[in-house]
Amino acid sequence: MTILEQILAVKKQEVTELKQTFDLAEHPRLTPICSFIERCQANDQLKVIAEFKRASPSKGTINAKLDPKEQAQIYQELGASMISVLTDRQFFQGSYQDLAQVKQTVELPILNKNFIIDEIQIDHAYSYGADLILLIVASLTEERLKQLYDHAKKLGLEVLVEVHDESELKAAQAIGAKLIGVNNRDLKTFKVDLAVTERLTQLINHDREILISESGLQTADDVARVKQAGAKAILVGETLMRSADLEKTFQDMLK
Ligand SMILES: O=C(O)c1ccccc1NCC(=O)[C@H](O)[C@H](O)COP(=O)(O)O
Numbered sequence: 001m002t003i004l005e006q007i008l009a010v011k012k013q014e015v016t017e018l019k020q021t022f023d024l025a026e027h028p029r030l031t032p033i034c035s036f037i038e039r040c041q042a043n044d045q046l047k048v049i050a051e052f053k054r055a056s057p058s059k060g061t062i063n064a065k066l067d068p069k070e071q072a073q074i075y076q077e078l079g080a081s082m083i084s085v086l087t088d089r090q091f092f093q094g095s096y097q098d099l100a101q102v103k104q105t106v107e108l109p110i111l112n113k114n115f116i117i118d119e120i121q122i123d124h125a126y127s128y129g130a131d132l133i134l135l136i137v138a139s140l141t142e143e144r145l146k147q148l149y150d151h152a153k154k155l156g157l158e159v160l161v162e163v164h165d166e167s168e169l170k171a172a173q174a175i176g177a178k179l180i181g182v183n184n185r186d187l188k189t190f191k192v193d194l195a196v197t198e199r200l201t202q203l204i205n206h207d208r209e210i211l212i213s214e215s216g217l218q219t220a221d222d223v224a225r226v227k228q229a230g231a232k233a234i235l236v237g238e239t240l241m242r243s244a245d246l247e248k249t250f251q252d253m254l255k
Pocket residue numbers: 003004051053056057058059187190214215216217235236237238239
């Protein structure tokens with residue numbers, strides 16, 4: 001079984017539990033939705049999506065000590081345009097409490113990073129204050145991708161649709177996805193290759209679609225490379241979570 005298959009097996013169990021314990025009608029959302037797309041359209045500056053990620057399957061524990069509120073506050077002060085919060089507990093040591101705390105702390109759009117296979121997870125993320133959800137094409141059939149996308153849009157959420165190859169990109173485009181996350185990390189082998197962004201950018205309609213380059217970004221050269229390829233935003237997790245001097249890391253990556 002690949003890690004993605006293992007994660008999805010756990011998600012199936014979580015969905016069963018959520019269906020027994022969670023009802024959106026009993027947990028209404030208390031905050032307005034904050035748009036990331038509007039921020040992208042405001043100017044041509046490269047946007048940074050800063051991630052709160054304690055651990056990952058490829059790296060194990062990255063930084064278990066950080067406080068989500070403090071980290072989010074610093075991300076905002078340093079100019080991040082969105083904060084991504086990993087809410088998976090078993091593989092990433094995250095939680096929906098992390099997401100709620102980040103949402104209460106900053107005035108930025110919040111992306112819920114999780115492995116969504118069912119509408120109930122979208123309701124749950126919405127209720128906790130997520131402004132965007134992630135849909136990973138590799139983990140869904142095209143039919144389910146469309147159903148889940150439509151469900152999120154009906155709630156007013158924005159959707160980041162994540163792809164890793166040409167056929168997944170085609171599936172994202174077929175449902176009209178506007179935010180397309182090109183994951184440089186192969187979720188089967190964990191190999192990171194920025195050439196994935198450089199390859200897929202050629203198939204993106206940059207007038208209509210917003211390319212976000214995700215994973216494995218560490219240096220100014222990495223950032224310059226994906227920006228040159230046409231990325232309008234970058235999503236950075238590990239490099240920021242390991243940094244002992246976030247101000248310097250932001251400056252170094254964006255110079
Ligand atoms: O990061 C992993 O090891 C991973 C493994 C399996 C599925 C997803 C995984 N990561 C989720 C992400 O999307 C990344 O956290 C995100 O792109 C940031 O990547 P990085 O900057 O390399 O931490």
